[in-house]
Each structure stands twice: as structure tokens, then as C-alpha cells.
Amino acid sequence: MQLAISQAALHLTAEPEATCSLDEIDALVRTYRPRLLRFVSFSIGDADLAESIVQDCFLKAYNARDSFRGDCSVSTWLFGIANNLIRDHLRTKKFHFWRKVRATAIDVSEMAHSLAGHDRSPETMLLQREMAVQVTQSLESLSVNQRRIFLLRFSEDMSPQEIATLIDMPLNTVKTHLRRALTNVRAQMGQTK
């Protein structure tokens, strides 16, 4: 069963990066918003606040489009802006206050039913959902820093070096965060002895 899923999962790799001009804000939003929203939502664990951060991210990107030199991909550039916005939000007391008072946590069961699978068997779908829910729940035990680094590595498929450059952190610190996060997630999912 796992091998069958493994084969299916090979086709689920990230879509080829669409190229679009930075002047075309609509195209930019259409192309990158889902991935950015996923990254921010699961990093901070608040879907509504994530919406707001992603809006700000696109606004900042549009206003600063002239400063984009093209020495990294548009995707990396946008993730860098989103990451800075997350960091800024984490620093504010307002964030901590609202997090306690009214955090609109991501609905795991809603997420688990987001996928319409016409080409997969109900068993495969069920197993995929269970695994996704397990990962989501295990992410909750990580710190925000560990979570965003973990997501950049294993959801966005960035190398540790790319992450270090993106979030302006020493490579060894990134690896330490990844090691702790990975050990924790695997243990929670029952994949370690």
C-alpha cells in the first residue's frame, strides 16, 4: 500500500514555476498566493492573520517591484518578504495578545477534506488524509521558527543553504532547527523507534 502511495506521490511534486511580470499583480497573486498562504498559515497557525500577512506581502512586493534585481526567483523573493512579515508580527505584543484571545486556528478536518480525488481509491484518499492530519498535528508542537524552517525545507523543497540565505540565518543554526523539528515530527508520527 505504501509503495502505491509513494508512486502516486511522485506525481504530486511542486508545479513548474510560472513566470509572470511583476507589473501584473493579478497574475502574480494567482500564481503564488496559494503557496504563500500555506507557508504563512502553517507557520503561525492562524489562518485569518495569514490572509492579512499574504495581502501585505503582495502589496510590499508590488511597491518594491523596481528593486527586484532578478538574482533569485520571484518565488524565493516573495517567500523572503513573507518571512520578514512573519518575523515582524512575531515581535509585536499585539500578535501575542490576539493569539491568546482569538486565534483562528487551521481546521484540520476542513483541510483534510479539501482534496478532491477522482483518480484515487477511497482507501488511498483516507490514508493520505490521515497522514496529512498527523503532520499538521505534529507541527503544533514546534516553535514558529522551527515550523517555518521545516515548511520551507519539506513543503517548499528548499535546500538548507537557500533557507539560510532567505531568512538570513547561519547555515548551522538552520540545520539545528531542522534537526530538532524533524526529530520531533517523526517521533509524533511514530516513525522513530
Added chain:
Amino acid sequence: MTKIQHLTEDDLTNYLIDPASEDAATTHLAECAACTAKLAAFRVSMESFSKLSLAWSEQRSITTPLRPTRSRAVRWIPNTMPGWSAAIAAALLLAIAVPMDLHVKARQSPAELRGDAGVDQDSEAQIQRDNQLMRAVSLEINRREPSPLVALNEPAQANSAAKRRSDVSSE
């Protein structure tokens, strides 16, 4: 027969973090099905999570519209244009528009300016209509209506008359 030395949890973790820097682990994984299965279990879980979370995120992106107000403002007033230059532009626009408006009005006839161009003021029917209107207005003005103060004055008048009568009788 030698016993296979499987990868430790730390080895697997390091391999997942950066496969390129783990040559020994790469060699071992090419031969060991058990360690490969462990690695695959984590990768499959992450693939499932990535796919479902992206589908969830796409659904949210479709159902939640963007707030376009601020980006539209960028197009109307570019960042390079400071506030005072916008004020000067507005003042210049007024300086041009007001004299032009006065010039156009000066060229118009008095009837056009009154807005009654095309209506014959001295026609018989118009005079009749005007007279009717004047009569109606005059009737409305001269209509006798009871003063609202009457009701208030009457009890006072009645009281004073009664007092006068009582004074006369006592004398």
C-alpha cells in the same frame, strides 16, 4: 555472514535535511530496503501534507477576494509624486477651469443662463397659468385660520371676567 549495520535515527535525520552531504547514507540506502522504507514513510507523509495543505490554501484563495483598494491607489498617485505636487496640480487645474467657465457663461444669452430658453414668456396660455398660480398663492396667504394662541388665551380671559364679576358683586 556479516550483519548489516542500519542507519541510526540521527543518520536518517541528517540525510533528510541534506542528502547531498551524506554520501555514506546514500550508499547504504541503495542497498538497504528497511532504511529506504523508513525514509519513504516520512516522505510520503510530507507529500500528503503538502498536497492537502495546498488544496486547502487554494480553496481559501478562491473564496477570499483580494482587497484591491490600496493597490489601485498606487496606480492613481505614483509613489514618486509627493503630496505637495498633487496640491499644485489641483490648484493649476482650478486656475484654468474657473476662467474658462466664466468665459463660456459670458457668451451665453441671459435666457440661456436662466435655463428657460425655448419657452415663450408672453404667450396667452403662459400669462393665464401665471395668473392662476398667483391667485392660488393669494388665496393660500389670506386663508383665515384660528390662531394657535386662542386656546391658551381663553382660560385667562374667562378667569379675568369671573374676577371682575365677583368684584362688582362684593361692592
